[in-house]
Every structure is written in C-alpha cells, then in structure tokens.
Amino acid sequence: MTIQIECPHCHAQNRLDPARINDAPNCGACHAPLLTGAPLAATKDSLPQLLKHSKLPVVIDFWAPWCGPCQQFGPTFAAAAKDMAGKMLFVKVDTEAEPEMGQQFRVRSIPTLLVIEGNAELERVSGAMSAGQFKAWLMQFI
Template identity: 40%
Template sequence: MTTPDPLHIVCPHCDAVNRVPSGRLGEGPTCGKCSGELFTGRPTDLSSARFVKHIERSDLPVLVDFWAPWCGPCRTMAPFYAQAAQRLEPRVRVVKVDTEANQDLGSRYAIRSIPTLALFRGGREVARQPGAMDTSGILAWVQRHS
C-alpha cells in the first residue's frame, strides 16, 4: 500500500509549513509547530509579510479577497466569503488582504477595484474576478477555476 503524497500546508496561525498526507486533510490536522488547527473554516487575514509565504509555499490553491474596510461592497460580501471558506476548506486555503493596510500588495497585483477575488496556484495567479458575489457565486467561480 502506498501513502499519498504529502501536501505542504502553511499554518494560518504561525505560518509554519506542514506536510500533510492529502488523504488526511479532512481529519482536522494541526500544526507541528504551534498545534493550531490548519483549517479553521474562516478566512485568514494576511499582511504583506505573510502573504508571499502562503501563496508560494502552499500546495493548495489559495483564494484571496482583496478588500478595504471603507468599501461598502466589501463589507456586504464579507459574510458570504466567510460562508464560502467553510465550504472550500480544506481543498482551498481562503485568505483576505486589506489593501488599505497592505497597499504594496494592491500595487503589486494591480488591484484596480475592490473587492477583487484572485485564485493562486503554485505562487501564480490563475484567475481574477472583481466585484462582490454571494456564497454560491464565489463557490461556482472557484470550482470553474480550480
């Protein structure tokens, strides 16, 4: 019997990179460094310092919500995004980036309107969708591009 290839999963709490067998993602894996849950069922807020590690070191697709606290549509979409996170994890890492606090990331990824969803795989952006969506819209969009 062969064991599944382990996946690299970045901890949403301490940013340590963990190796988890793909068949065990749904078993509530915890971080080997901080013992925190690797999947929380809610979006992880990332700063510029943490962002690169999460998109480049994770073997999972990473869904990013680029948003700002003053943005009405962003606030409207936030509960839908949180519901989508519950449904997408552990197959997709779900994160949020406040473009007001992390303007360098907004510039680096040429974010021209918010909210903007971006899907990354292997450190590269593979899809982008500007504008607010509800839970079913987010899930359908991710499924089309995963």
C-alpha cells in the same frame, strides 16, 4: 523562517512554519484550527510565504474596511471558506492596512478576488458576487 498568523477565532498572534500551511495547524492560545473554517488575514510578509508553500489553490479577497460592497461580500467569503476547507486556502488582504499588496497584484478596485496556484494567477474577478456565483466560480479551481 516563520510567518505570523492571527487566529481568526481568538485573534492571538501565532508563529507558523509556512511549510505546515496545509497541515491544519491549531492556534497555540485557543487550540481552534488556525486555517480551516475561517479566512486567514494575510500581510505583505505572510502572503508570499503562503503562496509559496500552499499545495492548495489560494483564493484572495482584496478588501478594505471602508468599502461597502466588501463588507457585504465578507460573510459570503467566510461561508465559502467553511464549506471548502481543505480544498482551497481562503485569504483576505486588507488593502488599507497593506497598500503595497494591492499595488503588487495590480488591484484597481475592490473587492477583487484572485485565485493563485503554484505562484501563477489563474483568474481574477472584480466586484462582489452572490454566494451561488462565488461557489460556481470557485468550483472550476478544485
């Protein structure tokens, strides 16, 4: 079973074996790293596979395009994804495009940040954080 992943660089759709999720796969179109240096946009199909197969802790940003604080927090999340590539997997879930996932993870406000490892939720925080707060929060999981 493969999952569909949009390249964060050229937005090409890639099919990927989820067992390779921690092997730094490259985009088939532009050959840039698919999963390092940029958050990965997950869908209701790809997220369960990512969570199942990732050997790294997964941090999920539940956001929506209409949410101002989410937009402000976006660059902080992206910068952390770049800094901590190879230590954690950074995933974004658009709760407007994927409303089932917000319900499944009982997300009541956005942005909500969730850390999951081995299918267990370690911690969640609702509301945007500063870059310093976010980094300090993440350090406890690596």
